[in-house]
Amino acid sequence: MDAEVAVIGIGTIGSMTMWQLARRGVKVIGFEQFGTGHDRSAAGGESRIFRTAYLEGSEYVPMLHESRRQWQELEAETGYSLLNLNGGLMIGDPESETIRNVMKSIELHNLEHEYLDYEEAQKRYPQHKLLPGEVMVLDKQAGFIRPEFAVVSAVQRSEALGAVIHRYTQVESMEQDGDGVRIRANGKEYKVGQVVITTGPWTKKLLPEQGSPLVTRRLVMSFFATTKPDMYTPDKFPIFIRRSKGFDISGKPTLEGTMVKVMLNQGYDVVDDPDNLNRTIALKDLNEISDAVRELLPDLIPDPIRLNAYMDAYSPDEHAIIGRLPDMPRAVVLYGFSGHGFKLAPVMGKIAADLVVDGSTPFSIEPFSPERIRSGR
Ligand SMILES: Cc1cc2nc3c(=O)[nH]c(=O)nc-3n(C[C@H](O)[C@H](O)[C@H](O)COP(=O)(O)OP(=O)(O)OC[C@H]3O[C@@H](n4cnc5c(N)ncnc54)[C@H](O)[C@@H]3O)c2cc1C
Structure with missing residues (x-):
């Protein structure tokens, strides 16, 4: 095994997932097709809004409180001002x-x-x-929040804690294989125990079937x-x-x-x-x-x-898709943040780490399940 967990896509959500996994002592590797902190997709442009009184739904509020705490913990761990x-x-x-x-x-x-x-x-x-x-x-x-710097800070911190990131490395395919997942990236093969997929606008390319409801x-x-x-x-x-x-x-x-x-x-x-x-x-x-x-x-x-x-990936109901893929149980996905995911990134990383390490999370993620999209709920 190359690692216990691989994170695919080290952008907004992926960088925070790396940090949250690394601080729990998990052996984690990450794959990013560009450099870390790039501005070619959903992160970039100097600032992102953080709000707590959420007009998109009051069910977000507990996650937003935790996200704020997590932004502040990342600031404390790095010494950088982010929020x-x-x-x-x-x-x-x-x-x-x-x-x-x-x-x-x-x-x-x-x-x-x-x-x-x-x-x-x-x-x-x-x-x-x-x-x-x-x-x-x-x-x-x-x-x-300062988006590019936030991604870079989480990446730096996770590397300081022992995580390994393969930059300019595009994941071409992956498949579940016995006790793990086999990943092909830049023509090389890796085997890991579980994967977290945080590929934002590229999700449809990596997962054509599961990503098909998304619109960029x-x-x-x-x-x-x-x-x-x-x-x-x-x-x-x-x-x-x-x-x-x-x-x-x-x-x-x-x-x-x-x-x-x-x-x-x-x-x-x-x-x-x-x-x-x-x-x-x-x-x-x-x-x-x-x-x-x-x-x-x-x-x-x-x-x-x-x-x-x-750009950002939008789901049909404009709420993110979070959870294990029913047909690939060693994969946890977090995508489709529909134009409002930046503020939530650290708590999303925490939720991903909960799912991977503990098998469940205390946050109420049922409304975000991948199944809801399939069943048209
Ligand atoms: C202009 C704009 C303004 C916004 N304003 C706000 C705001 O004010 N507040 C707020 O909360 N949210 C805001 N959002 C939304 C928020 O920025 C996004 O929801 C969030 O950044 C999405 O993060 P992500 O991790 O899903 O995608 P990304 O940050 O795009 O990360 C995906 C990463 O995966 C990588 N990748 C993809 N495929 C592969 C592969 N096969 N192999 C390796 N790497 C791969 C990509 O290169 C990328 O780095 C805004 C979005 C935009 C575009």
């Missing part, structure tokens, strides 16, 4: 689904927050042009200059998610200080082949985001000055 909890604003009509779902998470889990009515919100955060009656909910356990989408990040840089520093400008006037956008302050990053959370193009992600941004993408900025963020200059394209 900045500068707060998060959810902005919209008080009766909208967004605000109602956020408030549901807050009430069910008693989360630290502030509810700002229209007048108070306008006064506290004039960077946002509100529509009459709109409110803000300030999630105190929200902020942003291209997400564009836009950076805008501001006429008032002092108003957009992390201490004054929390991350935000906003659904107003038909726009669905999110944004963050930038670390370099003169720009604000804004993203459309809708209308993503499908990526047919992750090896050919189109990194050229079409004018039509600029018009929509520029309109959103013009309408909702008046101190930003609505011509984007930096644009980057990334």
Whole structure:
């Protein structure tokens, strides 16, 4: 046996899985087709939002609490700053689904927050042009993570703990074989006890059948200059998610200080082949985001000055697929994070390690089972 466990795909989730396995003393090897910390798929672009008052479902909240603790443990183990909890604003009509779902998470889990009515919100955060009656909910356990650095930090830490990573090594195939799994990568064969598959947008290539329900989408990040840089520093400008006037956008302050990053959370193009992600941004993408900025963020200059394209794998219900593969019980999969998986990465690594080492996890992962997709649940 080359190792007890192999992790395939050392991106967002894979790097955290390596770290979580290595810190439990498991003999683990990893395979990454590019270098570690690359920006050719789902990680990259300086920042990712962390939120706790989750509009996608209150069942995420216990995992998010643990994820925050795990981000902080990774910071403590490496001495690096990865997570900045500068707060998060959810902005919209008080009766909208967004605000109602956020408030549901807050009430069910008693989360630290502030509810700002229209007048108070306008006064506290004039960077946002509100529509009459709109409110803000300030999630105190929200902020942003540094994605490339997070992956690199988890990789470094896992290597310091004894893990081995094969970089620029693409896994071509794998099959269950008696007491383990045989892996073929860059023409060489390896045998391990179990595998964790965290291949993100490439899952369909490695597992054509199991990955077939996934759709890869291209997400564009836009950076805008501001006429008032002092108003957009992390201490004054929390991350935000906003659904107003038909726009669905999110944004963050930038670390370099003169720009604000804004993203459309809708209308993503499908990526047919992750090896050919189109990194050229079409004018039509600029018009929509520029309109959103013009309408909702008046101190930003609505011509984007930096644009980057990334991609993520989406499942049919936009919740990740996590668990053992029914037809390959020595494989644990974690993919299909559907545009919101970064914040969860360390707890996902922990769940993967639980499944591999203990055979089960105390986290409620039944709603994420691979079977739900097959049975159309
Ligand atoms: C622009 C953008 C903004 C986002 N914003 C947020 C946000 O604010 N907050 C948030 O929580 N989430 C956000 N997300 C979502 C989040 O970034 C993703 O859900 C998460 O990064 C997915 O991680 P992953 O490990 O599944 O994929 P990846 O990070 O892409 O990792 C997959 C890895 O597997 C490797 N690989 C694939 N196949 C093979 C193979 N055969 N052999 C070897 N290696 C292989 C790839 O090279 C890659 O490194 C955003 C996503 C994008 C694209």
